Amino acid sequence: MKLPVFFLGLCVLMLSACGPQVQTTKFGSIEIVDPYVETAESGGNTDAYMVLKNTGGEADALVKAEFPDAMDSEIHETKMVGNVMKMTHLDAVDIPANGQVALKPGSFHAMMMGLKKDLKAGDKVKAILTFAKAGSVTVEMEVRNP
Amino acid sequence: MSKNLLLALSGLVAGAILLVVVYLLLTPTTLNGTQIDPPKEVSDFTLTSDTGPVSLSDLRGKLVVMYFGYTFCPDVCPATLSKLNKALERLGKDADQVQVIMVTVDPERDTADKLGPYVRRFNPQFTGLSGTAEDIAKVAKEFGIFYEKKAVATAAKYLVDHTASVLVLDRDGRISLIWPFEIEAAAMASDLRVLLRKR
Numbered sequence: 001m002k003l004p005v006f007f008l009g010l011c012v013l014m015l016s017a018c019g020p021q022v023q024t025t026k027f028g029s030i031e032i033v034d035p036y037v038e039t040a041e042s043g044g045n046t047d048a049y050m051v052l053k054n055t056g057g058e059a060d061a062l063v064k065a066e067f068p069d070a071m072d073s074e075i076h077e078t079k080m081v082g083n084v085m086k087m088t089h090l091d092a093v094d095i096p097a098n099g100q101v102a103l104k105p106g107s108f109h110a111m112m113m114g115l116k117k118d119l120k121a122g123d124k125v126k127a128i129l130t131f132a133k134a135g136s137v138t139v140e141m142e143v144r145n146p
Numbered sequence: 147m148s149k150n151l152l153l154a155l156s157g158l159v160a161g162a163i164l165l166v167v168v169y170l171l172l173t174p175t176t177l178n179g180t181q182i183d184p185p186k187e188v189s190d191f192t193l194t195s196d197t198g199p200v201s202l203s204d205l206r207g208k209l210v211v212m213y214f215g216y217t218f219c220p221d222v223c224p225a226t227l228s229k230l231n232k233a234l235e236r237l238g239k240d241a242d243q244v245q246v247i248m249v250t251v252d253p254e255r256d257t258a259d260k261l262g263p264y265v266r267r268f269n270p271q272f273t274g275l276s277g278t279a280e281d282i283a284k285v286a287k288e289f290g291i292f293y294e295k296k297a298v299a300t301a302a303k304y305l306v307d308h309t310a311s312v313l314v315l316d317r318d319g320r321i322s323l324i325w326p327f328e329i330e331a332a333a334m335a336s337d338l339r340v341l342l343r344k345r
Contacts, residue, residue: 038224041264041267044217045217045218045220047220072301076221080222083309083310083326084309085309085310087219087306089302105222105224109221111302146225
């Protein structure tokens with residue numbers, strides 16, 4: 001009597017384990033994990049976020065993120081200094097050897113400037129990411145609500 | 147008095163006491179943000195929304211949640227507006243007694259016509275306020291908000307550093323609470339409930 005319940009539980013557990021997969025793009029020794037941008041309207045700006053893993057023994061860096069759907073793009077870093085939000089322009093985001101760096105709200109981000117169209121939740125945008133050593137790769141980023 | 151009646155009465159009393167205790171335990175009385183006590187009086191101001199001028203004095207009777215930011219920076223501003231929306235969702239019907247206002251620290255790029263639709267994307271009840279550079283500077287100073295334009299040699303042309311804290315004004319338009327940028331929606335909603343109970 002208890003066995004079917006046990007199996008049902010096991011099935012649920014297994015199903016939940018294969019729930020939504022995190023999008024990962026492997027590119028040489030660089031892994032681009034869970035890239036996404038936030039919803040925004042045409043003409044406005046938005047940020048792209050992702051985790052960059054470096055499985056190699058040599059440090060690399062994200063030096064450019066280009067978006068066909070935006071007029072311009074820049075890499076920025078947001079830092080909270082006390083209660084003040086300070087944003088600075090960066091030439092590159094370093095990815096340490098055998099390490100990782102997260103582009104996330106309140107930290108590093110690639111900003112899409114002057115959007116050519118509305119970005120709605122569920123849409124996909126293309127990004128061409130250029131790394132100092134690994135070179136360029138195109139990834140699709142999901143659009144999500146902030 | 148019969149024994150049964152006495153038993154029933156004492157049961158009722160015990161039940162009532164239990165209810166009060168549970169109510170007190172579940173009702174937050176402490177604030178998560180930094181309380182300004184006594185609340186700080188501020189002078190009235192009038193800025194421009196895309197539907198016309200808005201004065202702080204128009205909002206007497208409501209709690210006013212004020213945030214200073216700019217739409218060009220799609221980082222901490224959307225995060226804050228999104229959290230404020232989630233906090234109001236938690237309040238349910240009581241959200242009617244709270245007005246969220248975003249004042250731009252970049253009036254050059256954020257005209258009222260641009261700011262209105264931007265803030266309503268997060269919540270249709272949010273108000274976006276712009277004005278002349280002088281008016282914005284005056285309001286920011288009055289509310290203890292720091293902001294500074296920083297030129298950059300890229301397409302962005304300039305970025306604006308700014309205080310990312312959120313101010314909560316009581317029903318009389320006095321600053322009574324300050325939330326740090328890191329605060330979560332649940333803590334905001336809890337604080338708003340505490341302030342709404344004060345009459």
